């Protein structure tokens with residue numbers, strides 16, 4: 001038993017009634033409550049207001065955290081571990097989104113079990129060193145890719161058991177699923193126990209039928225769905241709406257999440273509201289990927305001059321963020337994820353949910369919902385990932401805590417590099433970020 005005293009925990013991560021604002025004059029700007037947290041083994045067993053009368057002498061050890069900000073272990077709801085850290089051998093040129101798809105498609109013959117294991121292991125050590133305790137990755141799964149990645153992730157799931165929950169989603173293009181690759185996609189997903197079927201639907205007259213069939217396959221597997229949806233500024237891209245309609249039409253019984261949903265923000269507001277009502281009725285969780293959307297959307301160039309491959313870059317205006325506030329107002333569960341890391345889509349990132357949190361606050365103006373804001377990398381992500389107890393500091397939750405060297409939320413927002421320590425079980429654990437130099441010794445795949 002270990003009692004950690006005076007931890008300032010975000011209200012969003014506390015159980016009732018502790019999650020109610022206190023009487024402090026700055027409660028709106030500093031929405032946390034100072035609590036004493038008791039850990040027994042690998043679980044939190046008690047949380048109480050530090051100012052409440054002590055129930056008696058605490059059994060076991062006591063550590064006074066001194067009134068610093070403490071988050072629960074963090075969740076990363078949307079990543080691509082099969083693609084990460086390929087930047088050095090397959091960098092993006094960034095003329096547009098589809099070019100990045102092609103660059104990674106050309107690299108995917110290299111995605112053997114050992115290759116994915118090496119890169120994903122680096123990624124998970126980074127995520128763990130930043131305080132991540134649960135992570136969901138999409139894995140390209142089709143005729144050309146998936147066997148190595150699924151096998152690598154199954155090994156990593158076993159190795160990280162007890163520290164980090166790892167979930168996999170089989171990602172495929174709908175034209176692959178309906179172009180003769182469905183059996184392989186389903187077989188790999190079943191063999192490696194994928195958490196969900198993924199895929200990126202495209203608008204078109206066949207979409208409702210396609211969604212019905214993918215839902216039938218997921219129902220057969222007994223898994224949920226997690227789609228890449230409407231990652232563009234095309235007004236007619238309404239795959240989110242079609243997915244919600246399909247969930248309701250099929251009475252699909254498993255969890256469904258939709259990531260990106262960028263085009264929602266360029267649609268007619270009344271139409272978008274209707275879509276969100278359908279999303280709410282269908283119980284779909286919405287995942288925003290603000291960092292990659294900021295990087296990839298709104299990208300434009302002038303026409304290329306003769307002899308040049310690309311024209312001069314133009315300043316981006318539309319930044320691709322989905323209707324996050326409108327989703328929240330509609331009562332939809334939302335979360336934010338980091339998406340791609342150091343691959344052709346985006347050459348940086350480090351699997352750090354604090355970076356995702358701080359940047360999401362800035363990009364989506366979540367300062368207007370500050371008390372709610374930590375939920376995008378804690379409770380919201382846990383709800384979408386189906387991990388009860390995660391993302392909360394509550395009795396029964398895993399005893400994983402992120403202890404910041406900051407007393408105020410606005411100090412953390414001001415200085416994202418604020419040092420952190422981590423509690424795992426009853427102890428502080430080591431935090432060793434892997435060095436990028438490690439990657440210098442990785443074998444180079446044969447050049448094509």
Ligand SMILES: [Zn+2]
Pocket residue numbers: 078079080138228259339340
């Ligand atoms: Zn993605």
